[in-house]
Amino acid sequence: MPIIEVKNVDYVYCPGTPYEKKAVDNVTLSVSQGEFLGIVGANGSGKSTLVQHFNGLLAATSGQVSICGQDTAHKQSRNELWRKVGLVFQYPEQQLFEDTVFADVAYGPRNLGLDAGEVAHRTSRALAKVGLDSAVAGLPSVCLSGGLRRRVAIASVLAMQPEILVLDEPTAGLDPGGREVVLQLIKKLQQEDHTTVVMISHSLQDVITLADNIAVLEQGKLILYGHPREVLAQSGLRKVAGIILPDFLQVIFALAARGKSVNTGITTLEEAEAEIVKVLGG
Ligand SMILES: Nc1ncnc2c1ncn2[C@@H]1O[C@H](COP(=O)(O)OP(=O)(O)OP(=O)(O)O)[C@@H](O)[C@H]1O
Numbered sequence: 001m002p003i004i005e006v007k008n009v010d011y012v013y014c015p016g017t018p019y020e021k022k023a024v025d026n027v028t029l030s031v032s033q034g035e036f037l038g039i040v041g042a043n044g045s046g047k048s049t050l051v052q053h054f055n056g057l058l059a060a061t062s063g064q065v066s067i068c069g070q071d072t073a074h075k076q077s078r079n080e081l082w083r084k085v086g087l088v089f090q091y092p093e094q095q096l097f098e099d100t101v102f103a104d105v106a107y108g109p110r111n112l113g114l115d116a117g118e119v120a121h122r123t124s125r126a127l128a129k130v131g132l133d134s135a136v137a138g139l140p141s142v143c144l145s146g147g148l149r150r151r152v153a154i155a156s157v158l159a160m161q162p163e164i165l166v167l168d169e170p171t172a173g174l175d176p177g178g179r180e181v182v183l184q185l186i187k188k189l190q191q192e193d194h195t196t197v198v199m200i201s202h203s204l205q206d207v208i209t210l211a212d213n214i215a216v217l218e219q220g221k222l223i224l225y226g227h228p229r230e231v232l233a234q235s236g237l238r239k240v241a242g243i244i245l246p247d248f249l250q251v252i253f254a255l256a257a258r259g260k261s262v263n264t265g266i267t268t269l270e271e272a273e274a275e276i277v278k279v280l281g282g
Pocket residue numbers: 013014021022023041042043044045046047048049050
């Protein structure tokens with residue numbers, strides 16, 4: 001049984017007003033337990049709107065979203081949803097406001113009404129998962145670098161011990177080193193803890209090597225879906241504006257656009273090199 005099941009979901013902002021906007025348009029997809037789904041698409045393609053259905057923050061205008069087999073439209077399942085699905089918003093460090101890193105991460109478990117020992121245990125564990133030690137725990141989050149604050153914000157969601165981790169552009173605004181650290185820690189959570197991960201990104205590079213499946217959104221519609229290699233191999237992807245392609249794919253796609261018989265379903269620089277050598281004859 002899929003852990004996330006989205007069936008024919010529409011979401012309309014401000015219905016019946018001049019600002020009416022269908023942000024999600026008839027999307028159907030499912031995510032299995034332990035899977036890593038990457039969601040890509042241009043600005044305004046509906047990525048954030050879609051994932052906010054997963055923890056009940058938004059309720060579908062029509063269609064159905066089920067998490068662990070439970071329809072999220074049922075009010076009684078809302079509280080459970082908050083525990084099951086951890087949502088890391090875009091620029092989540094803007095929501096850190098306590099005096100210390102430890103208190104920021106402990107905020108969620110404390111609100112669950114857990115005893116102090118369990119709160120401390122979860123907090124230390126979550127900080128360790130993002131690679132932060134006790135020396136950092138006593139500092140105010142505002143004193144940390146952008147990359148470290150991002151990791152504190154991710155830890156604050158991990159401390160809730162969610163079964164499903166949803167991250168909205170978790171690498172936005174980070175330098176290459178910071179991006180790599182965050183991507184690797186997310187991959188580790190999926191591989192070692194078997195957490196189901198849904199990650200939004202503008203950058204195909206971020207998702208092609210990590211994700212089991214990729215969903216490509218355009219104007220609220222799911223236009224491509226599948227294993228990264230399958231999605232890259234489809235010519236439709238080359239026409240999607242607003243997705244940042246890795247350099248090697250730009251070369252491969254340019255060769256395909258010139259009519260060269262090139263396999264675009266590749267995910268690494270090494271594969272691109274081999275493909276270019278093959279097509280251009282050494
Ligand atoms: N609160 C809102 N009220 C009205 N319209 C909204 C609201 N939030 C988003 N929209 C509109 O819905 C559409 C989808 O927005 P959404 O934020 O889901 O896209 P996105 O793919 O996450 O974009 P980005 O890459 O910029 O984060 C856009 O046209 C946006 O302007």
